[in-house]
Amino acid sequence: MKTLISNAILADGTGTDRRPADVLLDGEVIAVVAGAGSLTASGTGAERTIDATGLVLSPGFIDMHAHSDLQLLVNKDHYAKLSQGVTTELLGQDGLSYAPVDDATLAGVREKIAGWNDNPQDFDWDWRTVGEYLDRLDASENGKRIATNAAYLVPQGTVRALVMGFAEGDPTPEQQERMQDLVRTAMEEGAVGMSSGLTYTPGMYARTEELAGLCRTVGELGGFYAPHHRSYGKGALGAYAEMIGLSRDTGCALHLSHATMNFAENKGRAGELLELIDAALDDGADITLDTYPYLPGATTLAAILPSWSSSGGTEATLTRLADPATLARIRESVEIYGSDGCHGVVAEWHTLEISGVQNPALAGHVGKTIAAIAAESNAEPFNVFVRILQEDRLGTGILQHVGHEENVQAIMVHRTHTGGSDGLLVGAKPHPRAWGTFPRYLGHYSRDLGLLTLEEMVHHLSGRPAKRLKLDRRGSSAKATRPTSSSSIRAPSVTKPPLKPPASQPLASITCSSTGRQRSTAGSHRRPCRPRPAPQPRRTHPSRKYGIA
Template identity: 60%
Template sequence: MPDLLIRGARIIDGTGAERRRADLAVTAGVITEPDGAPAARTIDADGLVLAPGFVDLHAHSDLAVLTEPAHLAKVSQGVTCEVLGQDGLSYAPVDGPTLDRLRRQLAGWNGNPDGFAWDWRTVGEYLDRLERSGTAVNACYLVPHGTLRALVVGWQDRPATAAELDRMRGLLAQGLREGAVGLSSGLTYTPGGYASTAELTELCRVVAEHGGYHCPHTRSYGAGALAAYAEMIEVSRRSGAPLHLTHATMNFGVNRGRAGEFLALVDAALADGLDLTLDSYPYLPGSTTLAALLPSWATEGGPDRTLERLAEPAARERIRIAMEERGSDGCHGVVADWATVQISGVRDPALADRVGRTVAELAGGRGATAAFLDLLLADRLGTTILQHVGHEENVRAIMRHPVHTAGSDGLLTGARPHPRAWGTFPRYLGHYARELGVLTLEEAVARMTGRPARRLGLHRRGLIRPGYAADLVLFDPLTVRDTATFEHPKQAATGIPYVFVNGVAVIDDGRPTGARAGRTLRRRPTGETR
């Protein structure tokens, strides 16, 4: 007897093929063909689209999958699989002192919960913890390059020695053997940004040997964006590692209307035979920590040394000159426009009145850079921001590209985080497919299901086919939309009444069930991720 029969759905199978009307059964967590046998449960799906569960190729849920097990932000928008360990910074592999520093450095991204059991050190132990605790969605992990560098080299701005590089290679290989799907890098963040092209190439050779892929946050998305993308393409050419350009954007005033130049780089690399994909979020503003805007030299040595510098008059003046007159690397090579930098979250509740205001507004009659530095000091580097620097024409051009996929890049902490954490996938379906016609519904679904599943090497996931895992989403194509806004970002989508993870309902008739049906999906030596 099937556990579930879905009757009369319009199936969009994740390949890009046109929708078709059919019934579908689920037995023991696997998609099966209906054979006329009565099912334990039947859902009348007339008028609904049945699609594979959505894959978030860029998630910042490294702690949220453990601390918020219902994980409503993601399951409510149809996400059934996330890729963690992004932007070169996460929590494995580590030792005790490195983990302590990373917890403070990443508090703006992920929080730093009290009373939480940090009972892992290796990649395998972290994945084991996810498996043991249970998660609402399936999870994959990228070994974070910045974390490797913090563990082996520290937070110093210097080249790795031959011995240090060899140790990083060994730790990376271990993480890949333990199930990681590849390597992420964060080249505007400390300490990953201190690495040379040669260091990244050597590490990516290890990635290629183990069948993974490289997922970089490049050195610039502003004045140096094209050069930064070209560097990552060159790393891939030299190393043989497949390349996935995550949160692929062309932002700031210097890049208005220049998506075509970026896509020409992509097309040239594809023509040369490079294995290259990209993802993007369907919004204009970006989001990160306020501390990420600092020049890289100001964050050398880790959080404590950074805070010391922010209180030193000479260092503060040097930072002001870098940001207001020269354009720091933290600001992607452009002069800081404080009117575009909006506070989205603070660690200290006493600073809650700053949320929603721009740095320019906080400055009042004094210098904006001084207000920026004072807030970083007062909040111990825990502040998160929105950056209103995107361009609609670039967003649309990039999402139309044939190797495009979807990724939310959503931070889940703070009072008013970026709405992409709750709204990315329904926004593709409702706003960009139904309302604007930038993509067909079938194209949008393929970018969120079958295409990312291929990048990850997922075994029998990402498509609607018999024998595939029953990661499924039922949505109304006429009403599905994001309701998360910049003023009220923690809002569930509408028009997604059912979401199943491994055949178990996590959203049932519009209501979250709290089920922890997810699995830890690990890359195997065969190249499959299961």
């Protein structure tokens, strides 16, 4: 079907000035981009016309840090992202997702990240490899395809669990080779790079040398490394430096996940991080990053534990939590010295808010901090922390109130910045970034604060991430894109234009598209996609000076 969007103000994703335009869509393809008023329904054969007078037309937005790995399959409407204008999501984040796996690894991962994605028992987990998972995303179920385009990062923690289990320890040479082979196979099957979660077990057990071997494989295949690095709190700059050094030493491109500077010791220190990144860029490094436009973070309550106490998976962890001597060691780490799971920072119980639980008996805790629950029950916060972990089998989701507005703003305007929601879509009170990241970028930070122009912000959310993903047919609506037999361009979204309207004027949006996927072409030597008949698409696999606001 042909759709004519007339009299729009086009912010085309390149960062250039907006301009009046008519755009003709032919199915999922941008067929014509012309001056406003130059196209008519009769002249183009359009069966549908959208009058976009007073609205801004932009490319669909790309969520560079999405946790929709299950939601795309169990919730085909996926309003959380479509309502924001998101049309492409990067999955497989933080080193933990559902492929590649065997039966035992899948069971362990499902339990481990239940607080991120839930753990449905009646769901058909019918894949084991990355290729099979991507095929499942591609499949139509009950006449419906997944709602957004999807690209996938092979998760380093899952790969480690598949080869070494969930316990601590260094890999043997044979295990290291096996992990690198799994990463290579995953990328040949369609992954665009590799992620790590280096404050989550078992990925955090990897030393730098282990990660370097995996990054070399990723770099050889033209992909990029997207780490959740070892600390966003104590020693954060050193953790960032480790990742930048990995990129330099292995030749693997780097994308820093939810690049923040959190906790009290990092207040006002974003400039130090950006100086570190700029120095690497000036030396020729290939670095991008993503952030979410909120102050709290989100994770699982179990992530606060020291890594040694989580070795071996859920049952081993629960056994330790039931042992008084071991609990004393855990308490010392969490409340006195600062556990590695809590970014080297002593847990502040008033900052840890329950956002979701697996056990319905704990539902009354949602929306309350550990400190508040402890006060209500006249108990010590640490004991409340342990009780909830036990009764919820480590499946509790939390918000962690540790961010700083000046850091968020400084990183947001950097030349490497892209948008990533890091949104967890489950729980009774999920983080608002799951539903609000992209409107908040456009409405609060661009329109209301003027931190970036609308054109610049659209570029951060579309054109720049598309370049990182090597999707040359996405991220820009500057000109028509002719279809091929194997890929298609996602239809755009439309958003309200003014930078500085009255405070009461909302940033509206219109989504007028169906879905389509395009496999990344990150490496020219990658095996080609299996051919599909047209028009069925394939899956997706200047600089402003920063400062402290």
